Amino acid sequence: MKRHRVFIGAVLGASLAAAPAFGHHVVWLDFGSFNLNSFAAVNGNTPPTAADAAAVQALVVANMVKDYAPFDIYFTTFQPDNGRYSRVRFLPQLCSPNCTFVGCSACCASCTGFGSWNTSAVSHAEVYLQQVAAFAALQGANATTARIANLVGLVASHELGHLLGLSHCHAADDASIDCSDPPGTTNDQNLGTHIMAFTSQWAGAINGTQAATLDFVFGPHSERRVLYGALQARNHWKPLGTLNGGSRADLLYGRLQSPSTIEWFARLSSGVDFGSYTTWRADAGDAGDIFLSGDVNGDGSADLVYGRTLSSTQVKWYVRLSRGSSFGNLNVWRSDAGDAGDIFRLADMNGDGRDDLVYGRPIASTEIRWYVRLSMGDSFGDVSTWRNDAGDEGDIFMVGDVDADGDDDLAYGRIVSSDQVTWYVRRSSGSALGDYLTLRNNAGDAGDLFYLGDAGGDGDADLVYGRTVASYRVKWYYRPSIVVPTGRAFGDFVVWRSDGGDAGDHFRLGDGDGDGRLDLFYGRPLGIASLTAAPDLTRIRWYGRLSLGGSFGDYSMWRSDAGDEGDAFP
Numbered sequence: 001m002k003r004h005r006v007f008i009g010a011v012l013g014a015s016l017a018a019a020p021a022f023g024h025h026v027v028w029l030d031f032g033s034f035n036l037n038s039f040a041a042v043n044g045n046t047p048p049t050a051a052d053a054a055a056v057q058a059l060v061v062a063n064m065v066k067d068y069a070p071f072d073i074y075f076t077t078f079q080p081d082n083g084r085y086s087r088v089r090f091l092p093q094l095c096s097p098n099c100t101f102v103g104c105s106a107c108c109a110s111c112t113g114f115g116s117w118n119t120s121a122v123s124h125a126e127v128y129l130q131q132v133a134a135f136a137a138l139q140g141a142n143a144t145t146a147r148i149a150n151l152v153g154l155v156a157s158h159e160l161g162h163l164l165g166l167s168h169c170h171a172a173d174d175a176s177i178d179c180s181d182p183p184g185t186t187n188d189q190n191l192g193t194h195i196m197a198f199t200s201q202w203a204g205a206i207n208g209t210q211a212a213t214l215d216f217v218f219g220p221h222s223e224r225r226v227l228y229g230a231l232q233a234r235n236h237w238k239p240l241g242t243l244n245g246g247s248r249a250d251l252l253y254g255r256l257q258s259p260s261t262i263e264w265f266a267r268l269s270s271g272v273d274f275g276s277y278t279t280w281r282a283d284a285g286d287a288g289d290i291f292l293s294g295d296v297n298g299d300g301s302a303d304l305v306y307g308r309t310l311s312s313t314q315v316k317w318y319v320r321l322s323r324g325s326s327f328g329n330l331n332v333w334r335s336d337a338g339d340a341g342d343i344f345r346l347a348d349m350n351g352d353g354r355d356d357l358v359y360g361r362p363i364a365s366t367e368i369r370w371y372v373r374l375s376m377g378d379s380f381g382d383v384s385t386w387r388n389d390a391g392d393e394g395d396i397f398m399v400g401d402v403d404a405d406g407d408d409d410l411a412y413g414r415i416v417s418s419d420q421v422t423w424y425v426r427r428s429s430g431s432a433l434g435d436y437l438t439l440r441n442n443a444g445d446a447g448d449l450f451y452l453g454d455a456g457g458d459g460d461a462d463l464v465y466g467r468t469v470a471s472y473r474v475k476w477y478y479r480p481s482i483v484v485p486t487g488r489a490f491g492d493f494v495v496w497r498s499d500g501g502d503a504g505d506h507f508r509l510g511d512g513d514g515d516g517r518l519d520l521f522y523g524r525p526l527g528i529a530s531l532t533a534a535p536d537l538t539r540i541r542w543y544g545r546l547s548l549g550g551s552f553g554d555y556s557m558w559r560s561d562a563g564d565e566g567d568a569f570p
Contacts, residue, residue: 059149066566080341083362194219240510241302249510400461
């Protein structure tokens with residue numbers, strides 16, 4: 001294994017192998033040894049103060065949350081007690097005199113290397129503050145908390161990218177993974193404008209000054225596409241909800257204004273497009289919170305639900321109920337529900353019209369224990385174990401009413417091979433999850449984007465999945481939920497659209513026109529006019545393809561500008 005390094009010349013000599021698709025991943029940002037002692041001054045303070053260090057830490061968390069916003073990754077500053085996770089350590093000095101990089105994922109004995117996130121119980125990367133402080137871009141008046149956090153955060157995101165399977169070259173269509181293709185060729189997509197471009201090897205690559213000032217960078221056609229083959233998209237498991245009590249799905253997104261301030265915007269569906277934005281809450285949540293959306297009080301409108309990790313064994317849950325035109329006042333719905341590293345979902349598990357808090361805890365690699373706290377309409381109730389063992393670590397977990405009985409069930413897909421995903425369901429009885437049934441032995445490939453919901457309009461949740469077949473082509477398949485002698489199954493596949501979206505788009509399902517069928521929506525950063533053009537990550541254009549009951553129809557533009565690349569779309 002060659003060494004991975006930041007801003008230094010050597011590149012990875014490995015090939016991208018298909019990795020099992022995961023529903024979520026946990027990243028522990030370990031600031032236990034963090035300090036700013038290598039900086040002569042920060043914000044004019046000589047020496048840097050504890051407040052300076054705390055501000056940098058908070059900004060690093062916020063920046064990394066933005067960098068990985070499209071993916072189902074939970075960031076925590078506490079060591080998880082359970083399950084597989086990645087650890088990014090922020091160290092004051094180099095790990096050894098032989099490791100002279102700004103950060104590494106394989107150089108030192110404690111670093112675990114390329115793609116190790118799904119092969120190691122704990123995968124490790126490191127960032128070295130001593131080396132960061134040496135950059136001219138962070139000297140004198142330039143040594144501000146914001147600039148330091150930008151550079152440190154991008155180095156950390158870069159090294160985490162290696163753990164998740166990204167190489168320096170990274171381009172999804174690049175046959176020469178050692179980056180021998182020069183910049184500007186059709187194989188190197190957005191080569192100099194992405195998280196993995198921190199090296200002096202290519203002209204146009206991000207340099208230290210840029211890294212200290214850039215807000216966020218990502219390659220939608222490259223890094224995002226590669227990671228979608230390993231990590232599912234954030235909140236892929238739940239369709240878009242209605243925010244104002246109607247029948248149509250709306251678009252909701254939150255934008256980090258500071259580490260402790262997230263502003264929430266909504267664009268309500270008119271049936272043919274997403275309307276003008278309105279601010280639904282100027283300040284709701286912190287960077288690193290776990291954001292979910294669902295109707296937790298049963299009034300027909302989706303509410304904002306977020307969990308804040310206070311320790312390895314304590315997650316505190318807040319709710320802001322939808323008023324139909326804004327999110328209301330903050331209420332604590334449970335002060336302690338779940339651990340750092342649990343898998344969190346919202347679903348109506350007992351069929352009373354209110355979404356409940358559902359969480360799975362990895363007890364072992366082949367054992368996930370599931371808990372439910374039923375919604376009382378104003379709080380999440382006492383915990384109840386609904387199944388001691390349902391699914392394996394690494395399965396794709398989704399919730400939906402597969403059997404059309406009014407309550408949501410737990411469905412999960414297991415990667416058997418690169419071209420085989422086996423699907424199981426445990427149906428809800430209203431108080432427990434039942435024995436498993438096999439819904440389909442082979443439905444989808446590793447790396448497909450999987451969604452669960454009623455796309456056919458018959459009241460039960462179907463399996464919908466998209467497969468990237470080219471940079472500018474995603475093919476969509478549909479398998480209906482059908483009645484069989486054993487109970488339920490996913491039927492034979494039908495191609496619902498041979499070309500619906502580009503690799504790296506933001507994909508969501510939702511009933512945009514209110515006809516009872518889930519439609520396909522996808523958002524695309526503007527400026528992607530060619531493979532080598534730098535994308536504009538501050539504007540996302542949304543397209544919609546309505547369900548016709550047997551296919552996704554022709555596309556129409558649902559909004560020319562709604563959201564940024566780093567926004568949270570719960």
